Structure formats: structure tokens, C-alpha cells
Amino acid sequence: MKQNETPEDVPDAVPPASENGSGADGGSASAKPPARPGGKPPLSRERLQQARRKWLRTILLTGGVTGAALSGFLPLVYARTKRLRPPGALDEKDFLSSCIKCGQCVQVCPVQAIKLADLIDGFGVGAPYIDAREQACDFSCDAVQCILACPTGSLVYKKPAFLGVRKGAKLAGAPILKAKEKDAEPTLNLAERIGVARLARPEACLAIQGKGFKGQVRGAGFNARMRYMEVDRWKPIKIADHPYDLAECDLCVRECPVKGAISIETVYAPDGSLRKSPVVHEPCVGCGVCEMICPVEPTCIVVEAREVWNT
Amino acid sequence: MNSFLKRRFFDQIAVMFGRESRKPTAIAPQAQTIHLYKRGNRDLIAEKLHARAHALHTHKWRNRRWATLLFVNLFFTVSFWLDIQILEGALTASRFIGFHLIDLNSALQVMLAHKHIIVNLVIGTGTVLVLWLLLGGRTFCSWVCPYHLLAEWAESIHLWLVKKKLVTDQAIDRRLRTGSWLVFATLAVATGYTVFESISPTGIVSRALIYGPGLALLWVLALLVFEVFFSRRAWCRYACPIGLTYGVVGIFSPVRIKYTLEGCFHEGDCRKVCLVPHVLDTVIKGRAVDTQIPIGPDCTRCGLCVDTCPTGSLKFEVKGLSKLL
Numbered sequence: 112m113k114q115n116e117t118p119e120d121v122p123d124a125v126p127p128a129s130e131n132g133s134g135a136d137g138g139s140a141s142a143k144p145p146a147r148p149g150g151k152p153p154l155s156r157e158r159l160q161q162a163r164r165k166w167l168r169t170i171l172l173t174g175g176v177t178g179a180a181l182s183g184f185l186p187l188v189y190a191r192t193k194r195l196r197p198p199g200a201l202d203e204k205d206f207l208s209s210c211i212k213c214g215q216c217v218q219v220c221p222v223q224a225i226k227l228a229d230l231i232d233g234f235g236v237g238a239p240y241i242d243a244r245e246q247a248c249d250f251s252c253d254a255v256q257c258i259l260a261c262p263t264g265s266l267v268y269k270k271p272a273f274l275g276v277r278k279g280a281k282l283a284g285a286p287i288l289k290a291k292e293k294d295a296e297p298t299l300n301l302a303e304r305i306g307v308a309r310l311a312r313p314e315a316c317l318a319i320q321g322k323g324f325k326g327q328v329r330g331a332g333f334n335a336r337m338r339y340m341e342v343d344r345w346k347p348i349k350i351a352d353h354p355y356d357l358a359e360c361d362l363c364v365r366e367c368p369v370k371g372a373i374s375i376e377t378v379y380a381p382d383g384s385l386r387k388s389p390v391v392h393e394p395c396v397g398c399g400v401c402e403m404i405c406p407v408e409p410t411c412i413v414v415e416a417r418e419v420w421n422t
Numbered sequence: 423m424n425s426f427l428k429r430r431f432f433d434q435i436a437v438m439f440g441r442e443s444r445k446p447t448a449i450a451p452q453a454q455t456i457h458l459y460k461r462g463n464r465d466l467i468a469e470k471l472h473a474r475a476h477a478l479h480t481h482k483w484r485n486r487r488w489a490t491l492l493f494v495n496l497f498f499t500v501s502f503w504l505d506i507q508i509l510e511g512a513l514t515a516s517r518f519i520g521f522h523l524i525d526l527n528s529a530l531q532v533m534l535a536h537k538h539i540i541v542n543l544v545i546g547t548g549t550v551l552v553l554w555l556l557l558g559g560r561t562f563c564s565w566v567c568p569y570h571l572l573a574e575w576a577e578s579i580h581l582w583l584v585k586k587k588l589v590t591d592q593a594i595d596r597r598l599r600t601g602s603w604l605v606f607a608t609l610a611v612a613t614g615y616t617v618f619e620s621i622s623p624t625g626i627v628s629r630a631l632i633y634g635p636g637l638a639l640l641w642v643l644a645l646l647v648f649e650v651f652f653s654r655r656a657w658c659r660y661a662c663p664i665g666l667t668y669g670v671v672g673i674f675s676p677v678r679i680k681y682t683l684e685g686c687f688h689e690g691d692c693r694k695v696c697l698v699p700h701v702l703d704t705v706i707k708g709r710a711v712d713t714q715i716p717i718g719p720d721c722t723r724c725g726l727c728v729d730t731c732p733t734g735s736l737k738f739e740v741k742g743l744s745k746l747l
Binding site: 164165166168169172173175176177179180181183184204205207208209210211212213214215217218219227229230231233234235236237260262263264271273274 | 502507510511512513514515516517522524525528529532535536538540542543546592593594595597598601602605606609613614615616617618619620621625626629632633636637638640641648653656660661
């Protein structure tokens with residue numbers, strides 16, 4: 112960003128040589144002013160000086176504006192964390208180029224899972240993302256409203272033909288929404304996943320330790336909301352208002368909105384013994400509800416944004 | 423349109439792209455008569471002084487404009503906060519009772535960067551294009567763009583500082599805006615990112631109003647500081663490609679300011695308040711090529727000149743409609 116607002120450039124009687132030392136343009140003020148084409152009288156030294164200064168200022172503003180604009184590249188180059196984009200998002204590069212940064216997806220989301228990125232995202236400023244730990248997408252709108260709202264096709268039900276689909280990003284079948292399982296049309300209109308859940312800290316997982324969970328998930332002050340079918344199909348409530356009492360913790364499996372995406376399985380521990388553990392399966396779309404609902408701090412299960420399914 | 427006005431029409435397009443305004447080479451006979459009459463006319467000087475003494479300064483158009491600008495921008499905010507879903511989105515793209523509206527420059531950036539256009543984008547852009555074709559291109563700048571209002575307030579600080587002789591206005595070459603339009607169009611195509619959107623103060627301020635403030639406002643603040651201390655209205659005058667995009671749309675627009683030569687005292691008050699004084703070069707003594715002249719496409723139709731003109735020589739006009747009324 113430029114910080115050149117010092118008004119030192121006031122045209123006064125500064126001898127031209129003092130400013131010419133570094134200036135590459137204009138140059139020889141000591142020489143006679145050149146005659147202008149068309150037989151016009153030559154410009155006075157003062158006018159020439161003014162013209163040169165105006166030119167310098169123009170270069171300055173050009174440099175400042177383009178520099179500031181191009182600095183948007185840096186966060187892309189140095190990005191440490193990948194942003195989880197809303198469902199139906201195109202691949203990152205295409206997503207950023209097509210997103211018009213209007214936030215209509217933010218406005219339609221019933222649980223307000225979508226936020227807009229700030230200046231630190233560079234070219235991604237104003238582009239939507241989901242912080243799954245704070246508020247994940249639980250598909251409580253049923254229809255993936257954000258895709259419906261997107262005016263530029265950054266979020267799509269189905270990618271246009273000219274955009275490639277990364278291997279493993281495509282879902283084997285349309286995901287079945289557990290909430291809609293009894294409906295005539297139980298599936299979610301989503302062709303690709305936005306990420307994949309991964310058990311990041313199995314050592315802390317309550318299910319693996321065989322522990323239960325009782326009380327409010329992540330405390331009374333946790334503001335995230337979720338749809339509970341047994342409470343109200345259309346009105347998501349605060350998770351804090353829905354306490355649990357589980358003999359064995361299976362929150363990530365219980366609250367996963369997609370059928371068959373995660374289950375508790377009996378697996379071999381590294382020491383050869385048998386134990387229970389949450390296991391992620393292919394239908395996982397990467398919505399992040401498991402990350403949001405995990406009662407351990409920090410979370411045991413995370414969504415790897417833009418990750419694909421590797422078999 | 424006679425040949426004099428036709429020449430001026432094309433001249434003003436060139437001026438919009440950054441050329442300096444020039445003295446006209448040919449002036450219509452009727453206009454010449456008036457110019458001649460005004461030369462050294464003592465009655466006119468007396469009349470001028472009289473008009474000066476009795477001039478009424480109104481802020482009619484400014485107030486209407488500010489009200490419209492605030493209404494439009496806060497309507498977005500209120501619609502989101504109250505979840506009434508009448509106007510969804512931000513200035514870059516929105517939906518008004520279901521109809522897509524997409525900002526022309528943002529749409530252009532997306533089309534150039536993404537190189538793929540979906541139907542909703544075409545519909546929204548088309549709707550907005552027709553809207554501003556009718557209302558007058560850069561009318562968007564002064565009547566809708568939220569940065570314009572911030573810059574207007576910053577401008578009044580700048581002018582106060584100028585009066586106190588603490589700063590001077592540093593003019594910048596107006597061709598820069600055409601340059602920046604080309605640069606950002608090229609960058610969008612070359613990088614595949616909507617580069618301009620990341621620094622567009624219009625988008626940043628609009629989103630800040632609707633979704634809450636962010637660090638991006640620092641960039642807007644930097645621009646305002648630059649304008650206060652260094653160069654008057656620098657962003658809108660010399661840099662913003664949105665202005666040029668809408669300016670081009672406004673070339674054929676029927677809504678515009680009309681200048682009437684006859685009553686004008688050529689004192690230049692209008693040029694002092696104008697964001698784009700090069701469109702008002704015609705009010706300089708002896709420059710008007712005809713008795714009535716529509717002001718060029720770079721004009722933002724802000725109405726400050728209409729408010730400030732002591733003689734009513736500058737007026738809003740809707741081409742065709744004024745004849746009917």
C-alpha cells in the first residue's frame with residue numbers, strides 16, 4: 112500500500128536539478144526547452160517542470176494501484192491453510208476467478224455457515240468460505256441454497272463440461288441426506304465433495320477410548336446451530352440447547368448429515384488389540400459437521416478442505 | 423444534432439478516455455452571436471453582480487442524491503439483517519425480488535478471468551446495462567457507489583485544507599484511468615483472477631456495509647487519505663475503471679445535464695464543484711459551440727453544478743422526454 116500523502120510536491124521555486132538526480136524521465140532541464148511540433152512556442156521551464164511532476168505523480172498512482180492489486184497474489188502463494196469453500200464450489204482457481212464476491216450465498220444459508228474472506232486472502236477477498244469448527248454446513252436447507260443463489264456459477268450442482276473433475280472429487284452416487292431418508296427424493300443434489308473428513312487425533316477420540324459424553328457439546332457459549340429432525344425440520348437450533356447423554360461417544364457418526372459417510376467400526380489398534388473407532392467412508396462430502404460436533408478440544412476429526420477420496 | 427454538436431459528441435468521448443479538452447474549431451452562428459453580445463457588455467456585468475447578490479444556494483440535487491445513495495446501500499443491509507429477501511447480495515451482484523442485477527465492471531472482470539459465462543450472469547448484466555443506459559452511465563457513480571459518498575466527504579476536508587493553504591491539489595494525468603482499465607482487463611485475462619475486485623473500493627465498502635467491516639477497509643482508508651492530502655478525488659477521477667465502464671454505457675444515455683449558453687455568466691462556479699471538470703469546458707467563455715449543449719458521457723449526473731449554477735444554465739434533461747413535457 113502506498114503512503115505518499117506528504118504534500119511535498121507543491122510546485123514552488125525548487126531548482127529542477129535537485130529533483131532530477133534520480134529521475135530518469137525528462138532529464139536535461141538545463142538544456143533549452145525543445146520547440147514543440149506544429150510551430151508552437153516552446154514551453155517555459157516552469158510549465159515543463161509542472162508537466163514532469165504531473166507525469167511522475169501519474170506513474171506513482173499507477174504503481175500504487177497496480178502494486179496494491181497485485182499484492183493480492185502473495186496470500187495465494189503463502190497460504191498455509193486451505194479454505195473450505197461452500198458446497199458445489201468449483202476448483203479453487205476457477206472458484207476465485209468466477210466468484211463475483213456478492214455474498215448471496217451468505218444470505219441464504221439458514222445456519223450462517225458461510226463467511227466472506229477478508230484482506231488477508233488477497234484475491235480471495237470477499238469470497239465465501241466455511242469455518243467448519245465454528246459453524247459447519249449441515250445441509251439443513253435440503254436444497255443446497257447457496258448453489259441456487261450463486262449468480263456466476265462459482266457454486267454449481269454440476270460442473271460445465273469444459274471444467275475437469277479431479278480424480279476422487281466426484282461422489283460415487285448422489286449423497287443421501289439422513290434427514291430426508293423417508294422422503295420420495297432423499298438425495299442431495301451434489302456431484303462433488305468439498306473435502307474429506309479425517310481422524311486427525313485418534314489418541315484423544317472419546318469413541319476410541321470407549322468414553323461417553325454427557326452435557327452440552329463444546330459448552331454453553333457455543334453459538335453454532337444445527338437442524339435436529341426430532342425438534343424441528345425447518346428451524347435449526349443452537350447445539351448448546353440440545354445436550355447429550357451418551358454412554359459411548361458417537362457424535363460424529365450420529366450427527367453426520369450424509370448416510371454412510373462415517374461409522375463406528377471395530378478396528379485393530381497399532382498394538383494388535385481390537386477397539387472401536389470412527390471410520391470415514393466414500394460418501395463423505397466434506398461438510399464438516401463432525402469437526403464442529405467433536406466435543407474434544409482441539410477437535411479429533413477435521414475436514415481436509417478440497418481433499419479427494421483416495422481408495 | 424447539428425455538425426457542431428456532433429463533433430463535440432465525439433470529442434467528449436475522446437475526453438472521457440483521457441484526452442485534454444480543446445478549444446472548438448468551429449462554432450455555430452447563433453452561438454457566435456451570443457458570444458459576441460457578451461463581450462464587454464456592461465449591462466451583463468451589472469446583471470451578473472445583481473445575480474451574485476441574490477443567488478440562492480440550494481443543495482436540492484445533492485440531498486436527493488445522498489438520500490438515494492444511502493437508501494440503496496442501506497436497503498441491502500436492512501434486507502439482509504431483517505431477512506426480508508427483497509434485495510439480496512451486494513453491489514457487485516444482487517437479486518432484487520428475484521431479478522438478477524450484476525455490476526457491469528465486476529461482470530466484465532469475471533467474464534475475462536473465468537472465460538465462461540453462465541445464463542444468470544448474462545441476465546443480470548443485461549438488466550443492469552439497460553438500467554444504466556436509460557439512467558445515464560456514470561449516474562451509477564454518484565447516485566449509487568458508496569465510495570463516491572465517502573470520497574465526497576473526504577473532498578470537503580481536502581478543500582478546507584486547500585483553503586487553509588496546507589495542501590494543494592496535485593493533478594494527475596487522466597489517461598491513467600484508461601490505462602488502469604486496460605491493465606486490469608489484461609490482468610484478469612492473464613492471471614485468471616478478478617484482480618481488480620480485490621481492491622475495488624466499491625465492492626469493499628458495499629460488503630462492509632452489509633456483512634460487517636474488515637481489514638480491507640484499510641485500503642479504502644488509504645485511498646481517502648491520499649485524496650485528502652495529495653490529490654483531489656484521485657480515485658474517481660484518475661484511477662477507477664468502473665467509472666470508465668459506466669461512462670461508455672452512458673454515451674447514448676438520454677439522462678444528462680444540458681447547458682444553455684444564453685444566461686451563463688461564465689464565472690465557472692460549476693467547474694469548481696465538479697468531479698470531472700473537463701466535461702464542463704464548454705462553459706468557459708467563448709467555448710460553447712451551440713446555444714444548447716448536452717454535457718458529455720464522463721459526467722456523473724451528480725447535479726452539483728445544477729445546484730451551484732446561479733443562472734439556471736445547467737439543468738437536468740431527459741432527451742425526448744423534455745420535449746413532451
